[in-house]
Amino acid sequence: MQYPTDLKYSKEHEWVRFDGRRAVVGITSFAQSQLGDIVFVELPALGATITTGKRFSVVESVKAVSDIFAPIGGTVVEINESLNDAPEKVNQDPYGEGWIAVVEVAAGMEAEGLMDSEAYAAQVAKGGH
Amino acid sequence: MGLSEPRKTPLYEKHVSLEARVVDFAGWWLPVQYAGILEEHHAVRNQAGLFDVSHMGEIRVKGPDAFGFLQKVLTNTLLGMKDGGVRYSPICYPSGGTVDDVLVYRLSDEEYWLVVNASNKDKDLAWIMENAAGLSVVITDESDETAEVALQGPNAAAILTEVADSGVTEIGYYEFVPQAKLAGMTVLVSRTGYTGEDGFEIYCRPAEAEKVWDELMKAGKPHGLQPTGLGCRDTLRFEASMPLYGHELSADISPMEAGLSRFVSFDKGAFNGKDVLLAQKEQGLKRKLVGFEMLDRGVARAGYPVLKNGNKIGHVTSGTVAPTIGKNLGMALVRSDIGPVGTEIDIEIREKPVRAKTISRPFYKRGK
Numbered sequence: 084m085q086y087p088t089d090l091k092y093s094k095e096h097e098w099v100r101f102d103g104r105r106a107v108v109g110i111t112s113f114a115q116s117q118l119g120d121i122v123f124v125e126l127p128a129l130g131a132t133i134t135t136g137k138r139f140s141v142v143e144s145v146k147a148v149s150d151i152f153a154p155i156g157g158t159v160v161e162i163n164e165s166l167n168d169a170p171e172k173v174n175q176d177p178y179g180e181g182w183i184a185v186v187e188v189a190a191g192m193e194a195e196g197l198m199d200s201e202a203y204a205a206q207v208a209k210g211g212h
Numbered sequence: 213m214g215l216s217e218p219r220k221t222p223l224y225e226k227h228v229s230l231e232a233r234v235v236d237f238a239g240w241w242l243p244v245q246y247a248g249i250l251e252e253h254h255a256v257r258n259q260a261g262l263f264d265v266s267h268m269g270e271i272r273v274k275g276p277d278a279f280g281f282l283q284k285v286l287t288n289t290l291l292g293m294k295d296g297g298v299r300y301s302p303i304c305y306p307s308g309g310t311v312d313d314v315l316v317y318r319l320s321d322e323e324y325w326l327v328v329n330a331s332n333k334d335k336d337l338a339w340i341m342e343n344a345a346g347l348s349v350v351i352t353d354e355s356d357e358t359a360e361v362a363l364q365g366p367n368a369a370a371i372l373t374e375v376a377d378s379g380v381t382e383i384g385y386y387e388f389v390p391q392a393k394l395a396g397m398t399v400l401v402s403r404t405g406y407t408g409e410d411g412f413e414i415y416c417r418p419a420e421a422e423k424v425w426d427e428l429m430k431a432g433k434p435h436g437l438q439p440t441g442l443g444c445r446d447t448l449r450f451e452a453s454m455p456l457y458g459h460e461l462s463a464d465i466s467p468m469e470a471g472l473s474r475f476v477s478f479d480k481g482a483f484n485g486k487d488v489l490l491a492q493k494e495q496g497l498k499r500k501l502v503g504f505e506m507l508d509r510g511v512a513r514a515g516y517p518v519l520k521n522g523n524k525i526g527h528v529t530s531g532t533v534a535p536t537i538g539k540n541l542g543m544a545l546v547r548s549d550i551g552p553v554g555t556e557i558d559i560e561i562r563e564k565p566v567r568a569k570t571i572s573r574p575f576y577k578r579g580k
Contacts, residue, residue, distance in 0.1 A: 119233075119244075119245060119248060119249055119443070120248050120249050120250045122511065122532075122533040122540075123509070123510070123511045123533075123540075125510075125562075141562070143511050144249075145249040145250065145443060145447060145532055145533060145535075146244070146249065146443055146446070146532070148511075148513060167509065
């Protein structure tokens, strides 16, 4: 299982790639493997305000429906509409083509409580939750 | 089922060594998937898959009153069955609600074998015993002495031919061989399944399950056989619109409502639930099971409300992506005045109505 070192991770298995005020968000390799074949991604609305820890997307596999919680707060400025037709990208390339949204991070909603790659890998190794 | 640790089937170690994702299902550790649900689903539709279904329950009913007793307990009739025949039947309460749906294997006119859902086995057994009071039948729970694998898919017969005696694969659909030879072992083989494909269910002693599995896997390799889990078993049965107890059938849902009237025999005499089911037939149903297809984006799931013109008319019983069809489909129990096939409805997904329309069932039917 890969956990790139340039990303931050939430305990709910989302990843964040910070680029100034912008943050790309997706779910981790561990999360997608737990879910299995992903068949549907409910994307947040463009312009939506999301709050850390609140549901902002839903990822569904053949069997399971999984809420995705916002790892940071802010405004959704881009969504990965290609997932509408190819949700399997989340399985195939969770840190690349499988990104879910780009968020303009609100002041005071930064990386609070996020882990680095090593800490996240340790959490997963401990049993995931 | 208490809070006890799930039980292991005789093939548990096999699943672990194959790196299956194993979950607690109906009190058993069972594999949901090996390579992935979609891949396994397509393998069964196009080649073959091997399922461990050892959790299923087996109950033997034997004695001079066996036939009459089962005629009273089952909604389907056993009339016209021959030795070596299999028949599907619901079991009902007097209320018309469903206790379980089972396969009945006729060994002789005084001996039958019921294959029942694992999650219902204890309840079934208690219900059957209660109904057998005073009758000359012996009822034996053989679940612990019976393992089961299901070999399913268009290549199933070609695979089984390589390991079983000749003749075994010549049986017709819903027939069985009580003592078939498979790689030197004696097993029961029926041409049955829960996938909508051709296939066989093979019952053996738990101690021989691993050998049965290995022999079939070895013979099946050149035929594209792969291990397949409960995940695709559900999507396969769903596409074939076979009911799953707890979803399309329950103590609150009658076989008539579930669209299973052809498995209810009103001309065989008295049976549990007959009055209620007959009234449903004659006076019309208040609810019925329909198929539907999502028109807008979204996956319907069991329990989601079904709306028509904003009013709730029922709920989804099963819903998922149908991998063979490539659409998001569902089954729903709705008011019977819903309208004809093609009626537009909404499925309420996370508090939002999402457009769908009713379609006919089954969603998938194999060729030939």
